[in-house]
Amino acid sequence: MSDLMFGLDTFGDVPQDDAGKLVSHAAAIRQVVDEAVLADQLGVDVIALGEHHRPEYSVSTPETVLAGIATRTSRIRLASGVTVLSSDDPVRVFQRFATVDALSNGRAEVILGRGSFTESFPLFGYDLRDYDKLFEEKIDLFVKLLDERPVTWSGTLRAPLEQADVFPKTESGHLSTWVGVGGSPQSVVRTAQYGLPLMLAIIGGAPERFAPYIDLYRRAADQLGTTAHPVGMHSPGFIADTDEEAKEVYWPHYRIMRDRIGKLRGWPPIRRQEFDSEVEHGSLYIGSPETVARRMARAIRSLGVGRFDLIYSAGAQPASARMRAVELYGSKVIPMVRELLA
Amino acid sequence: MAAADFELGLNSFGEVATDGDRVLSDAETVRLLVDEARLAESVGLDVFSVGEHYRAGHNDSATPVLLAAAATATTRIRLGTSVTVLSTNDPVRLYHEFSTLDAVSNGRAQLVLGRASATESFPLFGYDLADYERLFEEKLDLFLRLQHDETVTWSGTVRSPLTEQRLHPRMQPGGIPTWIGVGGSPNSVIRAARHGLPLMLAIIGGRPQRFAGHVDLYTRALEQFGHTPQPIGQHSLGLVADTDEEAVETWWRYWQPVAAALAAERGFYKPDRARYEAEIDHGALFVGSPETVAQKIATVARDLRLNRFDLKYDIMHLPREARARTIELLGSAVAPRVRELLAKEPTHV
Numbered sequence: 258m259s260d261l262m263f264g265l266d267t268f269g270d271v272p273q274d275d276a277g278k279l280v281s282h283a284a285a286i287r288q289v290v291d292e293a294v295l296a297d298q299l300g301v302d303v304i305a306l307g308e309h310h311r312p313e314y315s316v317s318t319p320e321t322v323l324a325g326i327a328t329r330t331s332r333i334r335l336a337s338g339v340t341v342l343s344s345d346d347p348v349r350v351f352q353r354f355a356t357v358d359a360l361s362n363g364r365a366e367v368i369l370g371r372g373s374f375t376e377s378f379p380l381f382g383y384d385l386r387d388y389d390k391l392f393e394e395k396i397d398l399f400v401k402l403l404d405e406r407p408v409t410w411s412g413t414l415r416a417p418l419e420q421a422d423v424f425p426k427t428e429s430g431h432l433s434t435w436v437g438v439g440g441s442p443q444s445v446v447r448t449a450q451y452g453l454p455l456m457l458a459i460i461g462g463a464p465e466r467f468a469p470y471i472d473l474y475r476r477a478a479d480q481l482g483t484t485a486h487p488v489g490m491h492s493p494g495f496i497a498d499t500d501e502e503a504k505e506v507y508w509p510h511y512r513i514m515r516d517r518i519g520k521l522r523g524w525p526p527i528r529r530q531e532f533d534s535e536v537e538h539g540s541l542y543i544g545s546p547e548t549v550a551r552r553m554a555r556a557i558r559s560l561g562v563g564r565f566d567l568i569y570s571a572g573a574q575p576a577s578a579r580m581r582a583v584e585l586y587g588s589k590v591i592p593m594v595r596e597l598l599a
Numbered sequence: 600m601a602a603a604d605f606e607l608g609l610n611s612f613g614e615v616a617t618d619g620d621r622v623l624s625d626a627e628t629v630r631l632l633v634d635e636a637r638l639a640e641s642v643g644l645d646v647f648s649v650g651e652h653y654r655a656g657h658n659d660s661a662t663p664v665l666l667a668a669a670a671t672a673t674t675r676i677r678l679g680t681s682v683t684v685l686s687t688n689d690p691v692r693l694y695h696e697f698s699t700l701d702a703v704s705n706g707r708a709q710l711v712l713g714r715a716s717a718t719e720s721f722p723l724f725g726y727d728l729a730d731y732e733r734l735f736e737e738k739l740d741l742f743l744r745l746q747h748d749e750t751v752t753w754s755g756t757v758r759s760p761l762t763e764q765r766l767h768p769r770m771q772p773g774g775i776p777t778w779i780g781v782g783g784s785p786n787s788v789i790r791a792a793r794h795g796l797p798l799m800l801a802i803i804g805g806r807p808q809r810f811a812g813h814v815d816l817y818t819r820a821l822e823q824f825g826h827t828p829q830p831i832g833q834h835s836l837g838l839v840a841d842t843d844e845e846a847v848e849t850w851w852r853y854w855q856p857v858a859a860a861l862a863a864e865r866g867f868y869k870p871d872r873a874r875y876e877a878e879i880d881h882g883a884l885f886v887g888s889p890e891t892v893a894q895k896i897a898t899v900a901r902d903l904r905l906n907r908f909d910l911k912y913d914i915m916h917l918p919r920e921a922r923a924r925t926i927e928l929l930g931s932a933v934a935p936r937v938r939e940l941l942a943k944e945p946t947h948v
Contacts, residue, residue, distance in 0.1 A: 282768030359626035382759020395946020425625035
């Protein structure tokens with residue numbers, strides 16, 4: 258299982274400093290850069306940054322931060338997680354990521370998604386009623402741009418293109434592109450239709466319940482005559498020296514964040530018991546390196562995925578604890594998972 | 600202005616370089632820009648800026664991304680644009696990108712906004728050239744509001760409205776240095792003055808001194824609008840080599856084909872050798888030895904009351920060694936000499 262890939266994923270949550278004070282957005286961004294540099298040194302395969310437009314997250318343009326990371330790292334792959342394609346322009350997205358790819362000697366990776374939050378729609382002037390159509394049309398154009406030849410295209414939600422040639426070109430001729438899916442079978446089939454790799458966002462419940470999506474992806478690719486790539490999963494978690502410490506550092510901030518989002522989506526407030534149960538056998542990979550490695554290995558084995566990305570921040574966990582989590586993930590968890598699966 | 604405060608910067612339009620006989624790939628050129636920003640800082644230059652273009656041979660389509668990579672490769676040099684085509688960008692996205700750049704660079708981001716002299720971005724992003732003026736005017740208004748106010752409600756005709764939006768990451772209060780780039784339109788000069796923003800003159804042909812009228816207009820207009828005096832900069836093309844002869848021959852070899860193509864496209868004059876040499880002697884090409892280029896910069900700096908001069912040092916297929924030599928000499932020889940010359944004779948202030 259040496260071709261398994263392990264990533265770290267963040268939205269650039271604004272952390273607390275050691276005095277318990279929230280740092281500035283700017284400092285939160287620099288924290289992400291420093292964490293990525295450490296992850297690179299420890300041999301983590303991917304750092305993925307998600308685009309958000311909310312005050313508690315500092316990353317609204319993943320590629321600008323990834324470019325900053327590119328200069329200071331040499332091996333780690335630089336991904337978005339996700340790029341909200343629906344409210345962005347496919348031409349601009351290509352240009353930005355092709356530039357990151359150049360800066361990093363071919364380490365860029367776009368993960369396209371529709372976004373689970375909707376703030377970007379009013380911000381950039383899109384109508385939520387076009388949610389599906391926006392993504393459908395824009396991914397269609399994006400896939401054409403991936404050929405890196407002049408593109409002629411027309412649709413209903415973006416200006417047409419007539420033999421438009423877009424620069425810079427990549428060295429490999431192929432900008433690595435995934436599609437992030439939250440739980441819509443339709444999105445899974447579309448990903449298979451384009452022959453793109455699938456990244457499953459599994460943020461609650463038993464990971465095994467996502468097995469049918471992976472099966473659907475493979476069957477769809479087979480029927481459509483495209484390639485089924487190894488599937489990736491991304492899930493939240495946190496690592497500290499002991500199980501107890503990991504849970505206690507994570508919980509108070511996670512609870513605030515979870516209830517804030519819950520209010521928007523009509524979820525009841527989270528109870529400690531639910532949290533403990535998610536940690537025990539759901540989709541929160543929280544604990545000592547041994548505990549997290551064991552749970553990751555089980556999920557990877559049961560779903561047969563080729564990549565696991567850990568969302569290592571959820572709320573204002575202190576910057577120093579986050580850095581420690583990154584360190585333990587790279588130095589302990591990844592080697593342990595590899596060993597468990599060998 | 601104190602001569603010691605005179606700023607010297609570099610501009611690149613992301614143009615493909617060569618290495619020996621080999622033309623670098625787009626990606627290699629992108630990486631070369633980061634090396635050049637690092638070199639610029641090491642020789643003490645003040646600003647490194649990139650343009651925004653959408654044509655073959657140019658690799659500056661994602662300006663903030665390029666600058667963010669330069670940001671973590673440097674610690675002091677300021678990072679900007681020359682120019683950002685505001686008309687075909689979204690001010691909200693631009694705010695995100697430059698506030699992120701400012702964060703990554705620890706407060707070194709700045710930009711020059713303009714309407715662009717090349718028009719490729721209009722069809723590419725679905726804009727109508729008929730809206731050229733209105734696009735810029737409205738988007739400038741919004742971009743400045745986003746920098747100034749934490750919560751913005753805005754409506755206009757060229758972009759969807761915003762209702763009580765707060766953008767993240769936040770810039771520091773007051774935003775980042777934002778200049779207006781002008782090519783020669785008095786309307787643009789007055790607009791810069793109306794907003795109280797610094798003025799960057801793009802002077803790419805003819806005697807720079809003919810912009811003196813614009814400088815006067817700008818100074819008077821600033822006063823009438825009740826703003827304090829603002830910095831004035833000049834952007835021009837050129838190359839610095841060890842001798843005048845080497846500089847003149849090298850630049851001619853690479854500039855001539857580019858100028859000829861541009862002449863056909865935009866109706867400029869055709870570049871013959873006599874005109875070329877005249878451009879170097881008293882026009883807008885800053886080509887020569889460090890002493891020649893320093894004298895020339897000091898002269899325009901006095902005549903146009905400049906606070907900043909940016910040299911656009913790359914031109915299609917110019918060898919990377921020649922680019923590097925320009926940067927080294929600009930920082931190590933030209934910059935100190937310009938400051939020395941400006942200190943000798945009192946400037947406008």
